[in-house]
Amino acid sequence: MGKLYVIGIGPGSIENMTLRAKEAIEKSDIIVGYTKYVDLIKTLAKGKEIFSTGMKGEEERCKEALRLSKDNIVSIISTGDAGIYGMAGLILELKDGEDVEVIPGITASSAAASVLGAPIMHDNCNISLSDLMTPYELIKKRIEMAAEGDFVISLYNPKSKGRPHYLRESLETIKKYRAGNTPVAVVKHALRDGQDVKLFNLDSFDDSQVDMMCIVIIGNSQSYIKQGEFITPRGYKL
Template sequence: MVAKLSLVGLGPGSVDLMSIRAQQTIQNADVIVGYALYVKLIASLINEQTLVRTGMTKEWQRADAAIQLVEQGKNVALVCSGDAGMYAMAPLVFEMLSSKQINIEIETIPGITAANACASLVGAPLGHDSCTISLSDLLTPWEVIVRRIEAAAMADFAITFYNPRSRKRQQHIVTAQQIILKYRSANTPVAVVNAAYREEQSVQISTLEHFTELEFGMNAAVIVGNESSYRFDDWIVTPRGYKNKYILEDGETRAGQTPGRALESSAIDAEVEQETTNKEVL
């Protein structure tokens, strides 16, 4: 077998939500490298593989160890929670390879992201354009993060916040809340999901005005709806826009619209005006 570095996304941590490709890669590896907690999550896939485990904030050491082991002829699986390319190890590994001009066989195996996993537990909060923003300023200046929050809020993206709060960092999520409140209703639905699909999972649904009053920390993701998002029972729905083109009750195309063609905004405006007129008459 050719020596190769596989960057493996484990998804939220539950083996049944991990891709078959990811499971096979882990089982066939000579060495598994990863944060100790993530290695523990895949205990059922480990047999005779050599394990290299490190603690929190040791990302450089894990990446360096994985690269060196591949250079020694080993088939290495570097495991990450979620997707390896999303706030995980893939960017660091590729940066190190390019910086050191190292050429090794490498592949990235995608995993379910925290945003996707958390969203699945509360309906369809990411049904339209969305973005993810990490509130950790360990590697990114806080001024840059604030600028990104402002832009995302103004552009009406549904937003998933990673690393929303820690013992030392309590105010960042409050600042994010205050920025978004400039552009969205205080009643905008917000989901706070902790440890999705793990034993300690918890799901809380609140509003933009009140969600910071909930208890949550680094392991949570906070999903803030856009201006069209609404609460339906215990779900959050962010419409894709079908209601603009079709009558949802019977599936008929609205007047002035054509399936498969660009949305006619003028037709929407005319229909809204007609609905307003009808209400005034009543």
């Protein structure tokens, strides 16, 4: 009798993984994941059978993980939280009687926020700018609603070669509702090797360094920068 753990490994460094995720990987016979993500946990995966595929191989990986889990202890890994733009949904959509357990991890916006200070202390949205499975019209509507509702906004998959202008257009929309000095941060490789942080505001924003490995966080109307730290107050009267 096998088992499938659907694991969010967090930002990618072992120390920012939960004890539960680490233990599940350690007791697994087989690790399934996107090649680059399996690489992030290679010290834990050492000696185990690995089934990895490239980008866009999600469905193949999930089907193989479910198949293997009938007779083996299997971990399928996502970076961040498996339950936020990760593999948990596809696994449960495809599941047919297998024993599946979802193990949450630190999602990318939380990881990026911790590096910046405290930008998402209040009501907030996560929006992916990827249009592979979501029409751009719906993405634009969500940006508009999030901007009008004064949410702190974290953008996942902010820019790719096929849609270089979505990020700029999103910030133009947000600027209709927020002041030009509203903080905007770009965090690349948060809490893993190669971490890089850039602070802007809506007026000064420059998207030239942004790619798919970045998270972009836009403050709400109360957010500010204090000595290099991005803070959104919760509302305490100090």
